Amino acid sequence: MNFCSPETWSNFAGEFIALWTDDTHAYALFKGEFLAVELTGGAYPALSVRHPGAGWFERLTKDLNGHEAQGAHHTATAIEHFRAPDGTAPWPEFATPHAEGLHQIAVGPIHAGIIEPGHFRFSVIGEKILKLEARLGYSHKGTLGLMRGKSPRLAARFAARVSGDATVAHSLAFAHAAESALHMHIPERAVFLRAVMSELERIANHTSDIGAIAGDAGFAFLDARFAWHRESFCAAAQSAFGHRLMMDVVIPGGVAADIFPAGPVAILRALDALEMELPSLQRVFEDYASLQDRLVGTGHISTHLAEKYAAGGFTGRASGRRTDARQDPGYAPYNTVALAIPVETEGDVAARIRIRLAEIVESIRLIRLFLDLPRTPIAVAPPQSSGIGLGVAESFRGSAWHWLKIESGLITNAFIADPSTLHWPLLEHAAITGIVADFPLINKSINASYSGVDL
Amino acid sequence: MVWKTLARHLAAKPAAPRHADAGTTEALSQRLKETSARKLGRSLAIRHVAAGSCNGCELELRATQNMIHDLTRYGLSFTPSPRHADVLLITGVAARNMIDAVRQAREAMPDPAFTIAAGDCAVDGGVFKGSPAITGGADSILPIDLLIPGCPPTPAAIIEALLALLEAQDPPALIMREI
Numbered sequence A: 001m002n003f004c005s006p007e008t009w010s011n012f013a014g015e016f017i018a019l020w021t022d023d024t025h026a027y028a029l030f031k032g033e034f035l036a037v038e039l040t041g042g043a044y045p046a047l048s049v050r051h052p053g054a055g056w057f058e059r060l061t062k063d064l065n066g067h068e069a070q071g072a073h074h075t076a077t078a079i080e081h082f083r084a085p086d087g088t089a090p091w092p093e094f095a096t097p098h099a100e101g102l103h104q105i106a107v108g109p110i111h112a113g114i115i116e117p118g119h120f121r122f123s124v125i126g127e128k129i130l131k132l133e134a135r136l137g138y139s140h141k142g143t144l145g146l147m148r149g150k151s152p153r154l155a156a157r158f159a160a161r162v163s164g165d166a167t168v169a170h171s172l173a174f175a176h177a178a179e180s181a182l183h184m185h186i187p188e189r190a191v192f193l194r195a196v197m198s199e200l201e202r203i204a205n206h207t208s209d210i211g212a213i214a215g216d217a218g219f220a221f222l223d224a225r226f227a228w229h230r231e232s233f234c235a236a237a238q239s240a241f242g243h244r245l246m247m248d249v250v251i252p253g254g255v256a257a258d259i260f261p262a263g264p265v266a267i268l269r270a271l272d273a274l275e276m277e278l279p280s281l282q283r284v285f286e287d288y289a290s291l292q293d294r295l296v297g298t299g300h301i302s303t304h305l306a307e308k309y310a311a312g313g314f315t316g317r318a319s320g321r322r323t324d325a326r327q328d329p330g331y332a333p334y335n336t337v338a339l340a341i342p343v344e345t346e347g348d349v350a351a352r353i354r355i356r357l358a359e360i361v362e363s364i365r366l367i368r369l370f371l372d373l374p375r376t377p378i379a380v381a382p383p384q385s386s387g388i389g390l391g392v393a394e395s396f397r398g399s400a401w402h403w404l405k406i407e408s409g410l411i412t413n414a415f416i417a418d419p420s421t422l423h424w425p426l427l428e429h430a431a432i433t434g435i436v437a438d439f440p441l442i443n444k445s446i447n448a449s450y451s452g453v454d455l
Numbered sequence B: 001m002v003w004k005t006l007a008r009h010l011a012a013k014p015a016a017p018r019h020a021d022a023g024t025t026e027a028l029s030q031r032l033k034e035t036s037a038r039k040l041g042r043s044l045a046i047r048h049v050a051a052g053s054c055n056g057c058e059l060e061l062r063a064t065q066n067m068i069h070d071l072t073r074y075g076l077s078f079t080p081s082p083r084h085a086d087v088l089l090i091t092g093v094a095a096r097n098m099i100d101a102v103r104q105a106r107e108a109m110p111d112p113a114f115t116i117a118a119g120d121c122a123v124d125g126g127v128f129k130g131s132p133a134i135t136g137g138a139d140s141i142l143p144i145d146l147l148i149p150g151c152p153p154t155p156a157a158i159i160e161a162l163l164a165l166l167e168a169q170d171p172p173a174l175i176m177r178e179i
């Protein structure tokens, strides 16, 4: 970490990842650089002017800690709704473009499907979307506050519930942070088991999302087949780790339990079934013109825009950005496998699906390699010491970063940056390239987490 | 390719049907008698609301609809509109920012209706219990008829609980009688 002057802070030109504050400092994480600047009068210089991705983080520091970003253009609250005790709140102002024939469509917080809550405000002319504003914070649960005063092992339960679909990745990032703060060395077997779980989680999410996008385009066959595969991966996770989503298995110091004896066979069987059917499912995607018509060119995110917001995960990789936390900064055991990272430049829904299909293939390869597990213990106990740690893990949607301050074995401060934080503003941009009917496809193709940013 | 796969799966059998747990059914039917003996019949439309979840519960709720668990074969289905719903199924804690929306969803539903809290968070706040950002489980917003514990509850557990709801009701009066 580099303690720097407000000038260095404001003028730093690197790739922005995350920003947060504690009682005395504001911290900014850039690619390969970690800056801290002292708070003056509860304020710090805004970064969002130079790095638009910092906007949400700045609004969040205001809502969580009351710290002001000086010079920020967008100062609306992030998760604070100013609720009265009876739950009602003043209706927020939405920025409305001025245009003839414009009207607004309000969607949410309760959505039509079985998904998390959030409000979307579309300003439209006819079918064309002129502007989309997302209002989040509905599922704010106070996760960061709950972590304070707890041991890393106990607080791991909150990390596992930052975003249920990325529970392994968040648990892993949290464990990495705790392990770096407490200078722990993790047994080899745990490292490999964690990687097996991470890749299983990636496949499970990619399959269900790809299917769901096809389903939204009215193509029930693909939806059904991909949902079937997702189900078989959840069942395999159950046989291998005792939980369909593998929640609470990754803990600081290693893993909570070894893989069950029936696990490897169940996993390999699910992998084989998917590998066998995947090429034909991919062909269906590519061959059906009515499906391609809905996906190609839809929800376009230019490379320039993706760069500006430092988009990660398949969202970034479909828009020309070769980023993957498994490789850069990298963590074990991925340094042993020559990771293949698919990259495309089209930046539309179809490209994001192609990237995810390619990632499935790579994850299948990796799991088979990683299942050759070293024979070592599976965990070490965290010491009662102090330290500051930063941890990262590549979730299926991008890099999840956790920051922990630990004193005498108890967490005194924490911050969590889900990759969705950088993707929500991109969704607002991607939406205006399309019509209202395309929005569900665009939304699902990025699949930003609500819970992950509401915290 | 589509046709070949479709043909192959025509011959495949669905998973063995699940059954409601007798104990849950008994307790539930007792409770329904005490409250109002509401009768909704065997085909229920469910409106799901996430009131502050981590999205794990939603994943498993969605999985009840896949072709393995196949919720619709029991006459149960999810509906986007509260106006068509017989059941309000809540997942997640009662996040302060969602309380108003949950209440409005219930008000938009016709009576009578059942309310279900699915997942440990909705049951009593789960791991988030005690956070100032929440008021507790779903029962801190509305009276709840049925609890489905689990973090998240498995699709099988969700289906079994919903079946208990069907079994626990007295058989609906025959419409024929009124003609």
Ligand code: SF4
Residues within 6 Å of the ligand: A161, A164, B052, B053, B054, B055, B056, B057, B091, B092, B093, B118, B119, B120, B121, B122, B126, B150, B151, B152, B153
């Ligand atoms: S019960 Fe568990 S899976 Fe469900 S919302 Fe709560 S933390 Fe997530």
